[in-house]
Amino acid sequence: MAFDNLSDRLQMSLRRVTGKGRLTENDIEEMMREVRLSLLEADVNFKVVKSFTKEVKEQAMGERILKGLNPGQQVVKIVHEQLKKIMGDKAEPLTLNLMGVTSIMMVGLQGAGKTTTAGKLAMHLRKSNNLKPLLVALDIYRPAAIEQLKTIGEQLSIPVFELGILQKPQSIAKKALEYAKENGFNLIIADTAGRLHIDENMMNELVDIKEVLSPQEILLTLDAMTGQDAVNVASNFNETLNITGAILTKLDGDTRGGAALSLREITNIPIKFMGMGEKLDQLEVFHPERMASRILGMGDVLTLVDKVTENLDEDDMMGMMEKMMSGKFNYNDFIKQLRMIKKMGSLGGVMKMIPGMGKAMKGANVDDKQLVYVEAIIGSMTKKERKNTKLIAQSSSRRRRVASGSGRSVSEVNRLIQSLDQQKSMMKKMGSMDPSKMNSASAMKAMSGTPTKKKGKGKNKKRFRY
Amino acid sequence: MGFFNNLFSSKEKRKNAQKYKIGMSKTRNNVFGNLKTLLDSSSLIVDELFDELEEIFIMADIGVDTVVKFVDHLREKVRVDNITSTNDLKELIVEEMFKLYVKEDIVSSNLDIVDGRINIVLFVGVNGAGKTTTISKVAHEYIKKNKKVLMVAGDTFRAGAIEQLKIWSNRVGADFYAKAEGSDPSSVMFDAINYAKENSIDIILCDTAGRLQNKINLMKELEKINKVIGREIEGAPHETLLVVDATTGQNGLSQAKIFNEVTKITGIVLTKLDGTAKGGIVLAIKDELDIPIKYVGLGEKIDDLEHFDIEEYIYGMFLGIF
């Protein structure tokens, strides 16, 4: 498939990052290099890629809490959203003149798909807007161009206005307009000859035709396989004619179509339709978000990102942290916190997804089994004991009861108590800080109820090992 | 020998590169501005130069992998050969790109057309690439050489395609063979070959409908066309030319790969080089698939076709800088 290559490439760079468990600026740099190559391979214009990667990098570096998500995928999401933004948020409809005759001019390079698309569009608008279309043959240069349009017209039962190849397109256009008005057509679609954007004479011809038709829409037809040159083409056509929209053709191929992105970013021309085949009903409204996914080839990645994001609610997390910092943190919160983490998969895996976490956890020897034990211990506490943490802390008989109830040793219960204490005091110290600005590593370190081993001797006799 | 001629006539090549200048010049300045500044402002090679070079190659649509590889290679070469002046770097770029293109072989842009047999050239490519127009130009070239050329309307699908080729055949004075629109293109080829045998045709140029390489049925159709031709005339088609529009980006590589699997491609025709696109993807195609470029199209008129020359092409790409 078209985008497997790109997908693989991105996935590869992601894997490299996830393996590290911690994302440094360097990692992001490296990943952005991959993204850059991927975009270039998709034919996104070089300059667009440059500014694009710069923008994404800034966002990625700025993103503080990457909420349990593989940060690599978070970056992909940023990339995707940025792509979408650049291509415009939603489909843009055609401007129609509902009172009189709507005229549309098809322009573009040779072989781009103007004639075919003229037919497709006539068919589309006849159906969706109940218009009465007239196709106008203004390509007097390419051999059999008129013949081609006439055949298309026949296939659609749409009349074609043509005056052969001996009159100037300007005057044909003028007569076509009169003909349309006299014969009750309310839509004319003019098929012009393909031309190079640097051919001054030919470009002037289009200016003349535009003057005659005063079209509501001048549509640039662009081959989706176009490479770096797309922006030159689009810019030149736009400067001379003020293009109102673009139609991307041949998207039924396996091209990634990065030209679409460049087009919108550099010329700000909205892409309105896309050609999906040679048959005349194969025209579709252009959806930017789908194109963004196509360029990156990452439908699955996005769903994954969304799923994980759903699982970890930012509000929950913030609420928890606020509670801890207020010093009211109890065993109920402790267990809730554990479950939040467990919900996202195995602890080791989740930790790796959280930036900075891997390092923070080093030497703390956390594993999933120990969390199960903690759950068991808390489960053996009474409701009161869970809420009022002093009860357990001040009574050795309660501690013994909880230990035997949970099947753990008394010393393990003691360690849990100390752990909670430590978290509370740590949090109190941080209490004055704004949680959203807090370093996620230290926050999670505290939250997970797993104090780090301290290296200092002497004074610090409380050592925990879960 | 072509190889050495190429190497030792670069002055002439430079002059000939003017042919490519029409298309290459218009956007050249803003694209190449930085490189020129860097080259002019210092005689020493700085690291930025390589970045600028990479940028130019990518802007020229040379495949990303090929560019990265090539620029790395240049860097290494500059280090090993201890090249310090920007002038020597210019020479090196042309030389290395030339080597990248020719590899060890002698690359000829001539078609495998010999006297005393019916020569068949099959033209394939995606929609709108320029197949039909190129056929007319090639027909013109060989008619000038007093060959009897038959143009075959193998595009029985696209509206007006048969008529288009017919008009061209009249203009260039070639024989023309077609069946009704919608006919099986293989049967058109079969009948055309019989026509050629009866009418002492030297060269058959076969037009085909444009097809995107991911359309399995259309590629099967092409496979069949190819088979029928080979069955009727041994060793045919003698050339199968993939027509690639110079504006094509990275997809050109996919085109070359897949078309090559279905019908062995013997050469590329790079069309529309009179625009601002550089068509660099053909270098990646040569690099990865070893398919040479035979012709470049430089306009819509019958004479606007040139045999490909790598040095002229490179000089054309850098025109105004080198």
Ligand SMILES: Nc1nc2c(ncn2[C@@H]2O[C@H](COP(=O)(O)OP(=O)(O)OP(=O)(O)O)[C@@H](O)[C@H]2O)c(=O)[nH]1
């Ligand atoms: N500027 C320029 N235009 C060209 C060149 N070669 C072909 N064209 C134009 O490109 C358009 C498409 O060319 P065709 O020869 O019809 O292409 P094709 O591959 O046969 O197209 P389909 O049969 O539709 O697949 C025509 O308008 C040609 O005049 C070229 O070298 N330069």
Ligand SMILES: Nc1nc2c(ncn2[C@@H]2O[C@H](COP(=O)(O)OP(=O)(O)O)[C@@H](O)[C@H]2O)c(=O)[nH]1
């Ligand atoms: N596969 C495919 N082919 C298309 C599409 N649009 C146009 N074409 C083909 O592209 C070629 C050039 O189209 P044409 O309409 O003649 O382009 P024009 O020269 O710009 O008028 C023809 O072979 C069309 O059949 C499309 O969306 N998909």
Ligand SMILES: [Mg+2]
């Ligand atoms: Mg046309």
Ligand SMILES: [Mg+2]
């Ligand atoms: Mg054709």
